Amino acid sequence: MTAEATWPKLTWETLQWETRIGSGPRYMTDTPYLPYKAAVPPSIADIYYAPPSEVATAAEDAALAIRDFDNEFGDDIAPFSAILLRTESVSSSQIENVTANARSIGMAELGDDSKRNATLVVDNVAAMNAALAAADSLEPAAILEMHSALMRHADPQAAGKWRTEPVWIGTSSASPIGADFVAPNASHVPDLIDDLMRYAARNDVQILTQAAIAHAQFETIHPFTDGNGRTGRALLQALLRNKGLTRAVTVPVSAGLLVDVRGYHDALTAYRDGNPDRIIMLTAEATFRAIDNGRQLASDIGAARDRWADTIKARRDAAAWKIADLLTRQPVINSKLLEQRLGLAPATIWRQMQVLEEAGVVKGFDKFKRGRHWRADEILVALDAFAERSGRRSRS
Incomplete structure (x- = not known):
């Protein structure tokens, strides 16, 4: 298969568009059909372009x-x-x-x-x-x-x-x-x-x-x-x-x-x-x-996780650390999610989330008819900052 110096352009075919005035099963047409051009892309499966x-x-x-x-x-x-x-x-x-x-x-x-x-x-x-x-x-x-x-x-x-x-x-x-x-x-x-x-x-x-x-x-x-x-x-x-x-x-x-x-x-x-x-x-x-x-996003999330390590007051085998790891990739959580993802019992969830709230890792809030939720604001800020940077020219 030899390399092509150029890539093929698409071509066009003329089709007919039926114009309608009014609606329902009976309608009137002024110019019944009007022409328009639709693209006909080339086949590319066997093209090798350099x-x-x-x-x-x-x-x-x-x-x-x-x-x-x-x-x-x-x-x-x-x-x-x-x-x-x-x-x-x-x-x-x-x-x-x-x-x-x-x-x-x-x-x-x-x-x-x-x-x-x-x-x-x-x-x-x-x-x-x-x-x-x-x-x-x-x-x-x-x-x-x-x-x-x-x-x-x-x-x-x-x-x-x-x-x-x-x-x-x-x-x-x-x-x-x-x-x-x-x-x-x-x-x-x-x-x-x-x-x-x-x-x-x-x-x-x-x-x-x-x-x-x-x-x-x-x-x-x-x-x-x-x-x-x-x-x-x-x-x-x-x-x-x-x-x-x-x-x-x-x-x-x-x-x-x-x-x-x-x-x-x-x-x-x-x-x-x-x-x-x-x-x-x-x-x-x-x-x-x-x-x-x-x-930059990885750096921001890593820095947040390092700060949490200094503020969380819990044994190294406590569920609070697993929850903290989960928050780095899912910064809004509720009890149902923690039960499904980490297999935690409700009593354990409430106890561990209190630890994380006291450490400033999460903020709790109630959602109408959806119960208690928690959010890790540092991760949310990092994600929104990533989205904001996405619209900027940063490389020369």
């Missing part, structure tokens, strides 16, 4: 940085893997303007559905978990599982199902006429996804380049009516795990992309015009930013 040396070097350097980060934190701070996956899910949701603070997300993790955005972020965590669980065997069914987890609350009827209708970006929500981008006809989606997963299964492409291109191709196919961006970024994480670049942690690449969301969308447009270099370079740059941010 990026320019600058892009290839950046992608390889970023891949090495991911491997180093995984080695650094994957074995040492096992709970940190859960926090990183959570931050990636939060950042991916932020790109779609779905935002929630760390405390609201913590409550949603315990089943509080009063804050819709927080619930959607928690569903994105489930989608990321589904992506990583399916990473050993990347098949179309795995993508459906990711989407099903993501959309289970937002759109349960469409969750985990390929779309059967047109989708488009820009202009009116009523029709694709004049849209900025119209995704491929729904009838093409299954074959396009099969082709994409064949590309993803290859082992002769530089890993970060492959992940960036697979992500861009997925966004071009737009196989669902909603949730394409978040599912596509979950797919990127699944690819990194599948290729062995990560073993234990999730590098929050979406947090790096948040610095320049418009640039991210422009890079996807460039990909569709036959230039994958911008999305590859942007993914590499986002990786470096995400790793810097992740290291």
Whole structure:
């Protein structure tokens, strides 16, 4: 297989949109059908593309940085893997303007559905978990599982199902006429996804380049009516795990992309015009930013845990220490969670939580009809600071 000097552009096909006036079983049409152009992405399963040396070097350097980060934190701070996956899910949701603070997300993790955005972020965590669980065997069914987890609350009827209708970006929500981008006809989606997963299964492409291109191709196919961006970024994480670049942690690449969301969308447009270099370079740059941010988060959480060690007055075998470890990855807890995760009896929970409250590790609060809860504010502050940094340019 020889390397291609260029990447194929997508082409277009003309389809007809039926216009309707009125509603109900009887309606009138003015111009019954209007033409619009829908994308026809190229098949990529067998394309081998060699990026320019600058892009290839950046992608390889970023891949090495991911491997180093995984080695650094994957074995040492096992709970940190859960926090990183959570931050990636939060950042991916932020790109779609779905935002929630760390405390609201913590409550949603315990089943509080009063804050819709927080619930959607928690569903994105489930989608990321589904992506990583399916990473050993990347098949179309795995993508459906990711989407099903993501959309289970937002759109349960469409969750985990390929779309059967047109989708488009820009202009009116009523029709694709004049849209900025119209995704491929729904009838093409299954074959396009099969082709994409064949590309993803290859082992002769530089890993970060492959992940960036697979992500861009997925966004071009737009196989669902909603949730394409978040599912596509979950797919990127699944690819990194599948290729062995990560073993234990999730590098929050979406947090790096948040610095320049418009640039991210422009890079996807460039990909569709036959230039994958911008999305590859942007993914590499986002990786470096995400790793810097992740290291700062690890430092903040580690510092909090060290402070707790100086203030908790309990025997070394007391359950308070296990609870403190749990708080570093789940900073809002209740009795039910502690029973499920640590197997603690109610009397033990109340006694140990009093120890942690006296040490200033947690604050207790009552949630209407949900009983007593506790939160570790230092961890919540660290998570919110991570989210705030995600929108800043910090690397030169």
